[in-house]
Amino acid sequence: MRYEFTAEEEAFRAELLEWIENEVPEDLRGIGRAASDEEWENELRVRRQLADKGWLTLAWPTEYGGQGAPMMQQVIFNEEMVYHRIPGREPFGTRMLAPTLMVHGTEEQRRKYLPPIARGEVQWCQGYSEPDSGSDLASLQMRAVDDGDDFVVNGSKIWTSLAHRADWIFFLVRTDPDAPKHRGISFLLAPMDTPGISVEPIINMAGHHSFNQVFFEDVRVPKENLVGELNRGWYVAATLLDFERSGVDYPAQARRTLDDLIEYAHSTLGADGEPLSKDPDIRRKFVELSIETDAARSIAYEVADMQAHGEIPNKEASMSKTLGTKLVQDVYGFGVDLLGMYGQLRPGSPRAVLEGRMLDMQLTTVAFTIFAGTTEIQKNIIATRGLGLPRG
Ligand SMILES: Cc1cc2nc3c(=O)[nH]c(=O)nc-3n(C[C@H](O)[C@H](O)[C@H](O)COP(=O)(O)OP(=O)(O)OC[C@H]3O[C@@H](n4cnc5c(N)ncnc54)[C@H](O)[C@@H]3O)c2cc1C
Structure with missing residues (x-):
């Protein structure tokens, strides 16, 4: 499948990029971990801005506080937010609980819980x-x-x-x-x-x-x-997990990190006095990871396309999560190696390169192949529901 963006989708992406450029100062951007109180305050501040624009819940129906926009706009939004490291999205409410309530909740529950999520007022x-x-x-x-x-x-x-x-x-x-x-x-x-x-x-x-x-x-x-x-909550829980596992966040994060590393490799000289980007092994690794990033992005778009057509992705969401999470781990692992000893420095260190993000994220992303169902569990799903193999 080759997905072509429509003129409307491209126009939305351009509007979003302009907003990011003009409205989100560099010091508000981060990796969105919201670990400290200050990061959390930033998170909430940007979330309110996003809610005011109606962007937290682009693809939701208007009666619940959404914009009724096509699903692809939501995907483009997620992709650009991750690429530019903009905090503020609220995955538990907007991406997991809300679509699940739309499938399994009563009308009363939808009217009670969905609008506050759309306004960015509630953390789930x-x-x-x-x-x-x-x-x-x-x-x-x-x-x-x-x-x-x-x-x-x-x-x-x-x-x-x-x-x-x-x-x-x-x-x-x-x-x-x-x-x-x-x-x-x-x-x-x-x-x-x-x-x-x-x-x-x-x-x-x-x-x-x-x-x-x-x-x-x-x-x-x-x-x-x-x-x-x-x-019968198991079936509600399973619907939610399918929404949790889909998404373009992983390839967007990988692409951004690769772009940063490519810039670093161009501007940093190796022991032979040449830029690191001329080293054949380093070039090969960049190419390999870029191909994997594009593959992970295509699968993530396929998942989004299914959602846009009212289908609930299942094995496809597992494929997307398996590929995307391993990719992100590989990219940060490569980043730590490429930076040499500087790769060992954490955020805040005066000599840290690329804001000390590589080691911090290498450690953080170990969890990616564990949360939302481990890679082994995703592979079991792909084997049984995707390939029709018997249970092991
Ligand atoms: C950063 C992070 C955030 C999280 N956030 C949340 C959260 O907000 N809410 C929440 O409810 N949970 C959360 N989790 C928990 C996460 O969902 C569980 O860690 C995950 O489901 C695995 O469960 P477990 O840790 O008990 O490992 P186990 O289930 O004990 O698995 C241990 C190992 O055995 C393997 N294994 C187990 N069963 C099989 C099998 N049938 N076939 C093959 N291999 C198997 C696993 O893949 C794993 O390698 C989070 C986890 C992390 C790391």
């Missing part, structure tokens, strides 16, 4: 993983017991990204412990300030606080916060 987090349930998510044990108008929830979620910043959590609970494991799960929503919810930080290997463990102790969740049918 995702409570799927538990200390003993990751890849085998359906084995989750967090218990919700029926008690009048409420469920009473006890248990713990782990690796919950941004739980310490979030206003609301969407999460999975076991509502029927006697049913087969996929059939006793329900999908709930709760404000993070509900009595009984507490958050403990977990520091990742790059030294940043981005995920947490979340504890639930006798937490009362009203039954109206159930999404989809009782005990």
Whole structure:
């Protein structure tokens, strides 16, 4: 498939680039990790600007606060935001929960939850993983017991990204412990300030606080916060995962980093006094990674094209995630090697090259082949649902 952009899509990209150039100063741009309070404030400030432009939710229907724009505009938006390292997008609400509510939520739930997401007012987090349930998510044990108008929830979620910043959590609970494991799960929503919810930080290997463990102790969740049918939450959860895994972010991040590294290789002399970009091994590596970036971008566009036609990508989303995440890891790994000893310096170091981003992101992106379903799990999906191979 070769995707050609329409004149309207090109015009939108040009408008977006002009806005980025004029409205987002360099010091507000970053890698969007929002680790420090200052980065988080930047994140929220830009998010409000994006919401005012209607860009957080371009492809949503207008009645829920969207622009009713074609899906491809949303993809172009995501691509340029990542390429230019603009903070402000809110993936848990806009990219995961909202499209899932459009499929499985009641009209009342859509009208309640979607407009605040579109206005950039609410931060959501995702409570799927538990200390003993990751890849085998359906084995989750967090218990919700029926008690009048409420469920009473006890248990713990782990690796919950941004739980310490979030206003609301969407999460999975076991509502029927006697049913087969996929059939006793329900999908709930709760404000993070509900009595009984507490958050403990977990520091990742790059030294940043981005995920947490979340504890639930006798937490009362009203039954109206159930999404989809009782005990059928597994199917709601699976729809959300398909939305989570798709996207052009990985190839856009790889392209930007490669462009930075190519510029560095042109302007830096090697031991032989020639620019690094003349070194045949370095040139070969650039070519190899560029080809992979274009391939990952094509698959990401194919996924977006399916979404634009109302299809839910499944094995295609797994292919996109597998290829894109490995690519990003390879690009940062190459960046660290190319920079030599300077590649070991972190952001803030006075001698850091390319803002010390290479090592920081090499460490950060180790997680990319783990979150949203590990690469091994994606390959299982591609093998069974894509290639029709028997379960291993
Ligand atoms: C940075 C980061 C952010 C995250 N954010 C969130 C979040 O916001 N919310 C949330 O709910 N979770 C989050 N997670 C958790 C993530 O979804 C889990 O880590 C992931 O699903 C894997 O689960 P696990 O860590 O328990 O590993 P396990 O499931 O214990 O897997 C361990 C190893 O065994 C392999 N393996 C397991 N089963 C199979 C199989 N059937 N076939 C082949 N290999 C297999 C895995 O691929 C992996 O290599 C995050 C994780 C990271 C790293």
